[in-house]
Amino acid sequence: MPETEDGGDSPVDDPKIHTVDARTLRGLAHPLRLRLLNALREFGPATASGLANRLGESSGATSYHLRQLATYGFVEDDPERGKGRERWWRAVHMGTMFNSGRFMSHPDPEVRGAIGVVLHEIATTHAQELNTWLGTMHEWPEEWRRGWDVSDFKVRLTPDLSSELIGKIHDLIESYRDRVPEDTEGSATVRSHVHFFPRPAE
Template sequence: MPAEDNVPFPVRRVDTASLKALAHPLRVQILEMLSRYGAQTACSLGELLNESSGSTSYHLRQLAKHDFVREVEGKGTARERWWERPRGAIQIASPELAASPATEEASRLVTREFEHSRQAVLADFMAHGSESLDAEWLHAALISTANARLTADQLARYTSALEAFGHRLLEDIRNEGEQEGARPVQIHLNAFPILGVPASAGSRARMPRNVERQNIQRQNTQPESPERKVP
């Protein structure tokens, strides 16, 4: 998450009480549906999530108590309320939440649910995008991976700059208003250290530990010959 003054939207830091209210798989899914498709009723959310409207209505009210969702002003009736997610980001990770095993596990639950949702929509696009979308949409979409060796400071500078730029560009596009032909689009950004790889002592790149162990095992089991000596 970049510094809050670098992004054009509010960033909410979740406290213990609100985290406990959010730490339910269906509530995370409700937030995801509202983020993805915009305002919904309890009935339409039930259809999206294959749940009863009574269940989604209950969880919406619990989320509303902690300001994760709100009623849409001027829309709906007493019998059919419309709900939306307030503008802004939700920051789950914090030293305060990590200090308690219970809140740390709740944070992991919420993060896992959001990540499962991201993986599901990406897998669906990769499996069915070519048969469901026109060529212009496939050309506009991007799935990209880059690898580098960075320090923690370099990674922080990269992610902060990239996320701040991306959010500001997206905000400019949103300010243009919804255009004809628009459809829901989800944008993912992941940048993280690969586990199992030791930090460099200098400029010499190191192989992952499991690869080093495999190479050592091969060296120890391969017979020597005049043409090839195992060092």
């Protein structure tokens, strides 16, 4: 999932962020489409065959689902690269936002099912990313083996206070964006996952 994390509920007035509606949610709600979109956002423009190799899929499947993503406005042709026989694709936006609570209570069961697919795929991606780091962290310099974290906290809140805390954490993370130039020696793209959810009383 360059990025405002998929799943955010706050409105954003930013042309780089796509706010999903019920129609485009249906177009996004497929595991391979979500993986394709994430790959284009993280690694840049690619062809269907290049994405097929990266994701372990057939080029026929990636080509079909890229066209579907284009139909719903998530990806587009990359005219700077698409001069040969292969068609190059790029992500239209850097991030995606949607109001998951509104879609969960939508009267159309297809919309409710679509948001479930998207949210579960996001959770799966987060788990895969963390497990990949845990399996490869020994390959990174000592400085990075000290500069990471996996923590969990328990605190009693009201829904309003939970929303307030989420907003503050998002603002804090955003305050670090663009502070480090792309070619800074020793730097890396840092992925952060933020999960907030209530637990039932025992």
